[in-house]
Amino acid sequence: MKKKLLGAILSAAMVMSLLAGCGSTAAETAAPAAEAVEEAADTAADAAADTAATVEEAAEKVEEAAADTGAAAGGNIKVGFAQVGHESDWRTASTKSCQDVFSAENGYDLSFVDCDNDEAAQKEAVRSFIEQGVDYIIIDPIIATGWDTVLTECEDAGIPVIVIDRTIDDSDKYVSWVGSDFLTEGKAAGEWLKAYAEKQGIKEINALIIQGTIGSSAQIGRTDGFNEIAKREGWTVLDQQTGDFTEAGGQEVMESFCKSYAGKFNVVVCENDNEAFGAMTAMDNAGVKYGPGNDVILISYDACTAGLEDVKAGKITADFECNPLAAPTVEGVIKTLEAGKTPENQILVPDNWYALKDQIVDFAVEGNAQKMIEVTDDVIAAQY
Ligand code: GZL
Numbered sequence: 001m002k003k004k005l006l007g008a009i010l011s012a013a014m015v016m017s018l019l020a021g022c023g024s025t026a027a028e029t030a031a032p033a034a035e036a037v038e039e040a041a042d043t044a045a046d047a048a049a050d051t052a053a054t055v056e057e058a059a060e061k062v063e064e065a066a067a068d069t070g071a072a073a074g075g076n077i078k079v080g081f082a083q084v085g086h087e088s089d090w091r092t093a094s095t096k097s098c099q100d101v102f103s104a105e106n107g108y109d110l111s112f113v114d115c116d117n118d119e120a121a122q123k124e125a126v127r128s129f130i131e132q133g134v135d136y137i138i139i140d141p142i143i144a145t146g147w148d149t150v151l152t153e154c155e156d157a158g159i160p161v162i163v164i165d166r167t168i169d170d171s172d173k174y175v176s177w178v179g180s181d182f183l184t185e186g187k188a189a190g191e192w193l194k195a196y197a198e199k200q201g202i203k204e205i206n207a208l209i210i211q212g213t214i215g216s217s218a219q220i221g222r223t224d225g226f227n228e229i230a231k232r233e234g235w236t237v238l239d240q241q242t243g244d245f246t247e248a249g250g251q252e253v254m255e256s257f258c259k260s261y262a263g264k265f266n267v268v269v270c271e272n273d274n275e276a277f278g279a280m281t282a283m284d285n286a287g288v289k290y291g292p293g294n295d296v297i298l299i300s301y302d303a304c305t306a307g308l309e310d311v312k313a314g315k316i317t318a319d320f321e322c323n324p325l326a327a328p329t330v331e332g333v334i335k336t337l338e339a340g341k342t343p344e345n346q347i348l349v350p351d352n353w354y355a356l357k358d359q360i361v362d363f364a365v366e367g368n369a370q371k372m373i374e375v376t377d378d379v380i381a382a383q384y
Contacts, residue, residue, distance in 0.1 A: 080129030186225020
């Protein structure tokens with residue numbers, strides 16, 4: 001561009017000097033020379049316009065770059081979070097934890113999308129974060145597969161991805177996963193049931209399982225973990241169906257179970273507390289007695305506040321926690337990255353197991369002795 005402008009100015013100067021030095025021939029040469037000056041002036045004007053456009057373009061690029069380095073230059077860190085949905089008390093606590101941590105006063109601009117348990121919407125949310133040019137993307141994957149394409153797009157855009165809670169099982173294009181060990185949760189429920197049944201003199205186990213969202217790593221781990229113990233101990237799992245981690249889903253499945261397996265089951269395993277709330281409604285309506293000292297042992301997962309209240313009320317026999325408060329650990333990953341360091345790839349958050357005093361028994365998972373926490377009013381008050 002500069003060359004064009006320079007060329008035009010030089011040719012105008014040459015024509016002017018010709019005019020000045022021509023003397024007697026000026027009259028013959030004036031017209032074409034004036035034409036040449038005009039042409040050169042037009043060229044110069046075009047060149048100047050081109051240069052102005054280039055300057056404007058360059059200015060825009062500088063502005064964009066300045067925005068992009070907002071994080072580096074001390075501006076708020078832009079975080080996109082594609083959350084599963086709003087299906088359970090657990091999810092509410094998880095969302096609150098993330099919104100509390102990634103707040104403006106803490107130096108973050110959070111783009112939060114509740115994906116309402118819709119896998120396509122969740123992929124769309126991640127792509128919208130790429131469009132926005134966020135600094136980091138956090139995903140709680142509704143199901144564990146179908147992720148490599150969109151994670152490749154994040155990688156191509158140079159945006160680090162952190163997975164929270166549930167796992168992604170068909171791609172490793174993320175920096176870190178922060179969450180619970182769902183398989184251990186399932187095994188812990190199974191090993192506790194074995195020890196508790198022995199203490200209670202229960203010889204036969206006929207179980208029904210209300211599963212979480214099929215294909216989510218939480219459902220896969222809890223189902224596989226419990227079934228591994230059931231198979232080893234020769235228990236009968238009469239049926240297992242998904243309640244999609246919701247109260248309505250739990251009630252619907254339990255209503256069907258109460259009809260199909262009336263009088264045949266003595267254990268119900270709900271893969272989260274909200275399903276257990278629904279299952280209790282269905283069993284109440286069907287006249288099925290559950291909880292310590294009754295016909296049916298009710299096992300649940302999550303151990304949210306309302307779940308522990310049902311343990312204390314003698315409804316849920318044992319509750320296996322899944323910790324929803326992983327956001328502070330995810331922030332630690334981001335701070336590590338901001339410091340130019342490499343965070344751990346798999347980061348486990350601790351879970352606890354809960355029951356009333358009389359339902360606490362000694363048991364181990366993979367040879368590791370497990371500690372159970374007695375549910376008291378103080379424990380409930382401190383829960384999430
Ligand atoms: C588990 C989490 C599950 C909870 C449910 O980590 O993903 O999803 O157990 C929630 O309550 O719906």
